[in-house]
Amino acid sequence: MAKDEFQSRQFKVVGTRVPRPDGLDKVTGRARYGADMTAPGMLFGFCLRSPHAHARIRAIDTSAAEAMKGVKAVVTRADFTVTPQDQGTRDILDNVMAGAKALYDGHTVAAVAATSRSVALAALKAIKVDYEVLPHVTDVDEAMKPEAPVLHEGRQQESVPEGYSQNVLARSQYGHGDVEAGFAKADLIVERSFKTAATHQGYIEPHACLASMGNDGQGDLWCCTQGHYMVRNTCSAIMGMEAGRLKVTASEIGGGFGGKTTVFLEPVALMLSKKSGKPVKMTMAREEVLRASGPTASTSIDIKIGMTKDGKITAAQGDFRYQNGCFYAMNGALGAMCGFAPYHLENVETVGWEVVTNRPKAAAYRAPGAPMAAFAVESVIDEMAKELGLDPIELRLKNAADEGTKSAYGPTYPAIGLKATLEAAKAHPHWSAPLGPNQGRGVACGFWFNFGGDTCVSLMINPDGTVSLSEGNPDIGGSRASMSMMAAEELGIPYEQVRTVIADTATLGQNEVTDGSRVTFAVGLATIKAARHAIEIMKARAAQLWGIAPEAVEWVDGAAQPAGPNAGKFPPMTLKEIAETASNTGGPIAGHFEVNAEGAGVSFGTHIADTEVDPETGAVKVLRYTVFQDAGKAVHPDYVEGQLQGGAVQGIGWALNEEYIYGEDGTLQNAGYLDYRIPVASDLPMIDPVILEIPNPGHPYGVRGVGETGIVPPLATLANAVSRAAGVRLTSLPMSPPKVLAAIKAKG
Amino acid sequence: MSRIHVSTTINGDDVDYLCEAGDTLLDVLRDQLDLTGSKEGCASGDCGACTVRLDGRLVCACLVLGAEAEGRSVETIEGMAEGEELHPLQRNFINKAALQCGICTPGILVAAKDLLERNPDPTEEEVRYWLAGNLCRCTGYDKIIRTVLETAAEMRGAA
Structure with a gap:
């Protein structure tokens, strides 16, 4: 195993809950946005x-x-x-x-x-x-029709078959096996269509x-x-x-979430x-x-799943039509890749469509494309579990992807944490707690790829033994704390001895955007390697002072020491002592590392929600919510929990309330927080986060990104909870009170 | 455009400024007085990021005209700590990770401090409704609500 891959170790700093370095500025109003x-x-x-x-x-x-x-x-x-x-x-x-x-x-x-x-x-x-x-068009299915008003001429890719509007820019297809043969083996086949409204990231800044x-x-x-x-x-x-x-x-x-x-x-x-x-x-x-700005895609999705009566999926098919606003984006492809990613499938076929309409160009929104796909897929799975009288978690465990599974989008998974999240959910008191009248419990899984990308970090050993770490990714949720922690861990010094700053573009090499849940993984990896680089230099400086070979020096608990009795007898030399004499031993000491980071490690989560539906009004109250997610290794558990909680609540808003409403004239009707209402404190219960740690083989400490997966399961989790509470399947988001009431009335 | 002369008190200090008739108190705080701790999230009173106290009452600074501060007392996030000494809410927001991006934090702290001065022992539901006018998009509110409740208990213990 290469040195930079995961190695089990006892952590001293990583995994603790230290105060963040930008905290004081942010609670006093000094921080500059x-x-x-x-x-x-x-x-x-x-x-x-x-x-x-x-x-x-x-x-x-x-x-x-x-x-x-x-x-x-x-x-x-x-x-x-x-x-x-x-x-x-x-x-x-x-x-x-x-x-x-x-x-x-x-x-x-x-x-x-x-x-x-x-x-x-x-x-x-x-x-x-x-x-x-x-003439204008804002609906995805309308925009695909040959007679729809056309936004751009000549942009359609060759992948799009004949018979569609030029608004359909691209079509992509994924899968393996033979779905028709798979459906032939099924005891139950369910086919449903779903719609989701466009939503906004809703960052307050x-x-x-x-x-x-x-x-x-x-x-x-x-x-x-x-x-x-x-x-x-x-x-x-x-x-x-x-x-x-x-x-x-x-x-x-002040918040971004992809926007x-x-x-x-x-x-x-x-x-x-x-x-x-x-x-x-x-x-x-x-x-x-x-x-x-860049809201998310609205969607129209068809899902067909075949299952044996004991709950084994025999075939799965999905058609994911995504409205991306007025320019090309690849949200439909991402939906087509993510929807069935949690499952081990013999026969699967998905198609993603990229469609332009007269709306603002969609930007990323936390696991872009995945939440809507999970909503559709997980809703059908829940409906089938109910129909077959199977426990929805057992059914998912029976079909869950694991190490060695060929994923629905192609690659074969290394060690992953999906089953661990399902097992944890099954064992959690929430899953077996009693429910009252008009209440329902939903469960759903979600997947996100995670990303690495171009990363560049410099780590300076200052003359007094403090450490300055420069990284190039805006800190959106506590990453300066996490970087300082990983640097301190590797150097063997206290957290307080390291200060991390976000450098400007003239100070470090290219850094990929803070996206793809990449920062703790990729910048963390580069930070660890930059620290190792600095350690090599410090070992050489100590070796020079001692007159022994650098290979005869090891780094233990923040100090250089002779490696074994044959290397010579010298007392350990601390980082601070080496720093203080650096000018005499060759000049300033700095470590750096540059990489296009690979091995990000895919991420899975499972959510449980309890809801109560008011049969008179259709209003939904979220009573209880629990998130189970694999973090690989939680560097700062508070901020990992924060990602899980924040993602879940954004998903709750998307599921129940948030919606871009366009008028007949194609203008946005609710361009303000009063009418585009995001969840407020009084809408919600506590969000209980359960962190699983299945180490990512591609990171020295086992870290996986955690930022995005949390928004993938909630749409389906809420839909499943509301559908069970209302006794009728909800297939259109948001599940606003009028829609839920209409569904209840239609059921009779 | 002619401007209006205003004499007011901000965080206990006498302050004079000139503002246009249409300038909000938030515009004045941010653009003229460099008190940028109060944030503009919506300018329509929906997000609470500009929450300040005006004569002891919580207001959205974006819904108050700069001229209306004449002769009154304004308290902003910049006045919350006593010198080096952070308010217990400020200290606990850092230690209990009750913030992520931090843009809503000043408004939430000003509002939460006001709550605890009025009601030292609020229930979870009271905290949730008191802060319902302060939007946070990062945290899902969980750690904010917990921190306000835990700080209230701590302050009651210290009193």
Whole structure:
């Protein structure tokens, strides 16, 4: 086994619940988020947005706005003269500043920078846009029909068969075995169709940035983002700059959940700054966040499962149609890959569809594409368990994927924790607790891939023996604490001796976005290896002082010592002592590590929920909720629990209440927190997290990402609980009171 | 645009500022006084990230005009700690991991402190309803509610 792969060990720091280094700033109001940045001479920038769902832009007259006192720059698409090389970046440019057409309600068509907010907002009103309103489409099934209004010509990939609208951009297919033969062996076949509404990540911090472009072709940008390297690369491509000329610094980030893995305001702010010659700050209002950032896909899904009467799945089939907003995204493919991933299947076939509509381009939302797929698949499994009189956990255990299973999307699993979560759920008191009238219990499983990716870390041994760790991933949920812990663990020093900072793009090499639940895994791996690098240097320094070979030195409990009696007799030399003499032994000591991390280790979870349905109103109350998830190794258990709890509650909102509502005219009807209502404290019970630790073979400490899987099972868990409580199967999300009431009444 | 002169008290200190008629108290706190601990999540009174106390009463600073602070007393998150000494809620929010991204934390702390001053022994349900106007998207509220309850018990024990 290679040294960097998992090795069992006794942890001293990892697994404890230490205070986070950014805690004080965040409880005192000192922490600086995206909108808290200012610069001398700063202007205020705002966007003018399309009121139409689909419209050709015939002309834009900005002359009146430009003539207003205090207005320093007005930009439209005409100012963006560079055409980015790849289609993905061209789509981003088209999304942040409309070209020939406005493609959704809220699409930016122009922007202003002025000396005050009030002047800027007045100037937006003075811009005249001549629109030719076009027919629009916002529903996924409607958008696929040949007669649907078409957003883009000529973007359809060859994978799409004939007979579909050009809005269908791609089709992908996964699976193995022979599903028809499998269905022939089944005692029971159930086929159902499901729909889920688009939802928003709902981060409390709106998008914000501060851009400063000089006429020397260099720029600085501060913004709240999940990945400042992504911001740099995307913005420099759009601005026609070399990446090295744009320095991006990530502010503290007030939530992202995938929604801050792309850019919205940043290129516009840079262009306004370039044109005005002054720093420009832009912030989105909440209404703009909902209308024009990156909500998730809405879906329409068909599932067919065949089973023997003792509960063995003989065949599984799924058709996953995902509405991605106005540009290509691969959510349908991810749904098609994830839906059946928890099961060991002989015969499985799934198809994913990527469909564009007149809605904002979908961004990632915590395990993008997977929760809706799990909702559909796990609902059918629950219905079949009920029909066959089988325990839903036993049925899942009978079919659960394990080490060596060929997954529904192709690869064969290494050691995984699905069965452990199911066994833990079965043994938990929640599963056997009594239920009252109108109450129902649901259970469901969920899967997410997890990711590694480009990672670069530097670890500096300071002259006084403290350690500074620089990493390049915005800390979205306590990762600075986790990195300090892993560095301290490896170096054999106290946690307090290490301080981790998020470096800007000019300070470290490329780092992938904080996404794919990758940070604790990949940055943690790089941190451990950077610490090992520093240890090798420190061992060599001690060897030099002792006059022995570096190979004759070992590192134990934060100190160099001779490795065995033959190496010589020297007292151990601590990290602090080596640091203090570093100037005399060769100069500063720093470890670093760069990697495209692989071996992220897939993740599984099982959730149980109890709900009570009011038969008079259809309102659903969540009574009890328990999450079981495999963390590989929980570095900081508090923050692992926090991920499990937060993911579950986002899923509860998605299942019961949250929904993008578009009117007949294609405009968003509920662009505010009052009408797009996310769960509040009084809606919820405590969320009980149970962490399982099945080590990931691909990480030195066994760590798996935990951030995303928690949102995968709740949609199905709630649907199964509500369906059992109401005595009728709910197949459309959200399960809002009118929908639940209608289902109860239809049942009779 | 002519501006309005306002004299007010913020966290116990006398403060003067000029604001436009349409500026909210939140705009003034953040853009003029550099008190950026109060956050703007919605500007419509729905998220509670800008929660402050005005004459001892919880308000959303985004729903109060800057001009309305004339002659009144404003308490923000920046005034919650006594010098180096954190309020027990602040200390426990760190130690019990009651925050993730932290953007809602200032508003929740101001609201929770107000609750415990009015009701030193709230039930879980009372805490949940008191904080129902403060949105948090990261935590699912579990650790926040627990921490407020545990801090209340700790403060009762110390009293």
